[in-house]
Amino acid sequence: MWKRHRAASKGQNRSMKSSQRTLSITRHDDQRRQLSSRSFRILFCGLVSGLSALSLSHFSRMRMSLGVAVKSHPPSGSGGSLDALPTIHLIGERHSGTNWLHDHLKECFGSQTRVLDKVSRFKHWFQDENIHPAKEASSHNMHVVAQFRNPYIWVEQLRKAPYYMPLHRDLDWKTFVTRPYAMPRYGKDLDVVSPRHIRSPIDMACTDESFTYQELIPCHKERYLEEQEYPFYELRHDKSGFPYASVVALRADKIKNFLEVERYKYVKSFHSVRSEDLMETGTESLIRELEKQTGMNATCEPIQMTEQLNTVDGGQLAPEFVSWMSKHVDWDAEALIGYKESDMLTANASVTANEQSHGAVSTSDSIPKKQNTIHLLGERHSGTNWMFDHLKDCFGNQTEVKDRVSRFKHWFQVENEAKLEPHGSDMHIVAQFRNPYSWVEALRQVPHHMPEHTGLDWHTFVTKQYTMPRFGRDLEVGTEGPCEFQDGYTWDEVIPCHRVMSEAFDPIYELNHDKSGSPYSSVIDLRADKIKNFLEVKDYDRVKSFRAVRYEKMVEGGTESLIRELEEATGLKAHCDPFPSAELKKRALDKDYVEWIKEHMDWDTERIVGYSPDDIPLPQTSVFDVFQLARSAVGV
Numbered sequence: 075m076w077k078r079h080r081a082a083s084k085g086q087n088r089s090m091k092s093s094q095r096t097l098s099i100t101r102h103d104d105q106r107r108q109l110s111s112r113s114f115r116i117l118f119c120g121l122v123s124g125l126s127a128l129s130l131s132h133f134s135r136m137r138m139s140l141g142v143a144v145k146s147h148p149p150s151g152s153g154g155s156l157d158a159l160p161t162i163h164l165i166g167e168r169h170s171g172t173n174w175l176h177d178h179l180k181e182c183f184g185s186q187t188r189v190l191d192k193v194s195r196f197k198h199w200f201q202d203e204n205i206h207p208a209k210e211a212s213s214h215n216m217h218v219v220a221q222f223r224n225p226y227i228w229v230e231q232l233r234k235a236p237y238y239m240p241l242h243r244d245l246d247w248k249t250f251v252t253r254p255y256a257m258p259r260y261g262k263d264l265d266v267v268s269p270r271h272i273r274s275p276i277d278m279a280c281t282d283e284s285f286t287y288q289e290l291i292p293c294h295k296e297r298y299l300e301e302q303e304y305p306f307y308e309l310r311h312d313k314s315g316f317p318y319a320s321v322v323a324l325r326a327d328k329i330k331n332f333l334e335v336e337r338y339k340y341v342k343s344f345h346s347v348r349s350e351d352l353m354e355t356g357t358e359s360l361i362r363e364l365e366k367q368t369g370m371n372a373t374c375e376p377i378q379m380t381e382q383l384n385t386v387d388g389g390q391l392a393p394e395f396v397s398w399m400s401k402h403v404d405w406d407a408e409a410l411i412g413y414k415e416s417d418m419l420t421a422n423a424s425v426t427a428n429e430q431s432h433g434a435v436s437t438s439d440s441i442p443k444k445q446n447t448i449h450l451l452g453e454r455h456s457g458t459n460w461m462f463d464h465l466k467d468c469f470g471n472q473t474e475v476k477d478r479v480s481r482f483k484h485w486f487q488v489e490n491e492a493k494l495e496p497h498g499s500d501m502h503i504v505a506q507f508r509n510p511y512s513w514v515e516a517l518r519q520v521p522h523h524m525p526e527h528t529g530l531d532w533h534t535f536v537t538k539q540y541t542m543p544r545f546g547r548d549l550e551v552g553t554e555g556p557c558e559f560q561d562g563y564t565w566d567e568v569i570p571c572h573r574v575m576s577e578a579f580d581p582i583y584e585l586n587h588d589k590s591g592s593p594y595s596s597v598i599d600l601r602a603d604k605i606k607n608f609l610e611v612k613d614y615d616r617v618k619s620f621r622a623v624r625y626e627k628m629v630e631g632g633t634e635s636l637i638r639e640l641e642e643a644t645g646l647k648a649h650c651d652p653f654p655s656a657e658l659k660k661r662a663l664d665k666d667y668v669e670w671i672k673e674h675m676d677w678d679t680e681r682i683v684g685y686s687p688d689d690i691p692l693p694q695t696s697v698f699d700v701f702q703l704a705r706s707a708v709g710v
Contacts (some may be wrong), residue, residue: 160342160368161213162189165197165332166221167325168238169231171349172197175221175357182361182374193218193335195284200311200331203338205284214340217367219360220332222411223349225325225403226391232321238306240298242321246474247395248497251402255324256307256317258559258573258580262294263287282306288315315547317558326404329411343367346411355379394497446618446644447474447499451483451608452506453601454523455516457625458483461506461633468637468650479503479611481561486587486607489614493562500618502643504636505608507683508625510601510675512691515663517597523582527597532667536674540600541583541593547572566591602676605683619643622683626691629658660691 162183166172172191180189191197193216194205223231233250236242241257242250278287281295291307292298298305310316311327318324336344347360358376365372400415408414448469452458458477466475477483479501480493494501508516518535521527526542527535547558548570557563557571560582565571569583586592587603594600612620623636634652641648672687680686 158215159187159213160215160217160370161187162364162368163193163213163216163218164189164191164221165193165201165218165335167223167228167328168198169228169235170221170223171352172221175219175347175349175352178357178374178377179219179364182372182376183364183368183370185373186370187368188213193338199306200289200308200328201335202284203335216338216341217343217345217364218335218341219345219347219364220335221347221349221352222329222332222413224417225322225408225413226396226399226417228325229321229399230391230395238304240305246496247392248398249495251320251322251395251398252492254317254319254558255321256291256309256559257298257305259291259293260298260574261292261296263292264574264579286313288313291317320402322399322402322404326407329407333410348412352377353379445473445496445499446502446646447476447496448502448504448640448644449476449479450504450506451479451487451611453508453513453604454484455513455520456506456508457628458506461504461625461628464633464650464653465504465640468648468652469640469644469646471649472646473644474499479614485561485582486567486584486604487611488562489611490562494614494616499616501614501616502619502640503611503617503621504640505611505620505622506625506628507605507608507622507685509689509691510680510685511663511668511671511689512660513601514597514671515661515667523580525579525581526583532664533670536596536598536667536670539593539595540597541585542569542581544569544571546570546574564589569593598671598674598676602679605679609682624684626658628653629656631655660693662693663691 162179164172164176164179166175176189176191176197183189193201194203195201229251230247232239233242233245233247236250239255242253242255245253278293280286280290280293282290285293285308287293289309289311291309292305295304307317308324310318311331318327333346335341343363345360345363352360356376356378358378361372361374361376364370403415405413405415448465450458450462450465452461462475462477462483469475474496476495478495479487480490480495481487507513514536515532517524518527518530518532521535524540527538527540530538551572553565553571557565557568557573559573560568560571563571563584566589567585567587569585570581573582574580583593584600586594587607594603609622611617619639621636621639628636632653632655637648637650637652640646668690672690675687677685677687
């Protein structure tokens, strides 16, 4: 037993010694590998450091040989010697001439360094020092050019080509400069949080340019309806989530934001330039200044004096527009970049010079005060799309034909001069109505802007309160401040006050027109007040003629009478053929529904526009059906 124990003990000792030798060998191997690795790193870092020093030394000698003062900037360490190389950055709003200047700067300096159309974000958008740009745009030696344009010309050019602004297309100047700079959220912006939720995802990152939900509409990049261009509405730069009141308010903040870039840590020189100066006196002064600041020699010829840029595509600025801009532009902000109120004289004078040298310039975009404009009003399902297209076909080549007076055609109108479109015209109104039996049923089947009334039987539909619970920003913001995207409505006039919009969800429930904040008890009560409101438009000061028409009469009797009356009232000649009489298609109605409408409709109001309880629309019937109806009428 003892012998076996000693043998086992010897075996264990041999095993332990073997393990110690193996461990020792392993440790020596690890040390050799560590020494080898450390030596390699030392050798590699020394080689890189030497190459970097050689590169910088060579670059400095090259600049000194050209007689250019060397401006010393320590490299960042993380990015290598490229961070010490100067980069040139251009920022500027749309229609400020940045495409032209960017191409010019690339021609002059692009072979020696990066010439970028961004600082932290793309050139047109708000910049932010706390945002780290993409690697290709990063630099610790930045030389920034901020380009601006005369405010009178800039606003008008943006109106004519409103890039990334689909809700600002095809507007007269007054509507353009007073419309909030925003649009309703849609698509994925609505999918992220249910409309019933109280809070919005304010810190959620957006698809584009490091914006957050409170800074941009839409937050999630996607096409708007059939638009080819993606919308891009920047919200207020204070991250409150509120829109700018207009493009003029946006411009003031954008000027201040661009000028703040001068104080960014890695900005070594900043150059604020005006497009008019560059075009009228040439770019030599800017190019020489960039050469001085960057230590590079431009490989281009500076552009010499060409022509004035203060011209408007399509004609001279409307006097009313100039007057409005003079009063509402933030001239303190404009003074920071060298513009003043009297620069409107330069703008219009240059147009006059352009007319003298190139022939007459069209002024069709300015609206004379006494222009006769035609306006159509009518509730949903009243045939207004058909009539609007017809009126545009007849008169659209001579004047403006609008589907609104102070608000969009379907909604309550108000006599507010600031809201009447277009500004200063004599207005001729057509208000179109539809048989109440047909209208209520059509609205039930397709309840536009009424999500709480979708998929209801007729009795539930006509007795359901015309309203819905508040949601989204209505719950966040409360009653303070104006409504967003709701055509000038206030909190007590509409739900939601802060509108959201998508193809599937775009509620607009108008509250009682007396501004009590109470909802209508049904669509029947809404219709009665809407008829009265539309008829009140005839008393507006600028309304010179008013015609209330019935959809059924326009179809069955033709439109010639209406077209001739509009010709006489406006002094215009219709360039169309009036629609001839046609058969009006009528849908079958439930007997109980007809009886309910006959009993509950406000027939005193309906008679004002020509409808009575007996105007029950009947579809084409057979002789037998007529006989049965007759028997029912006499109680047989």
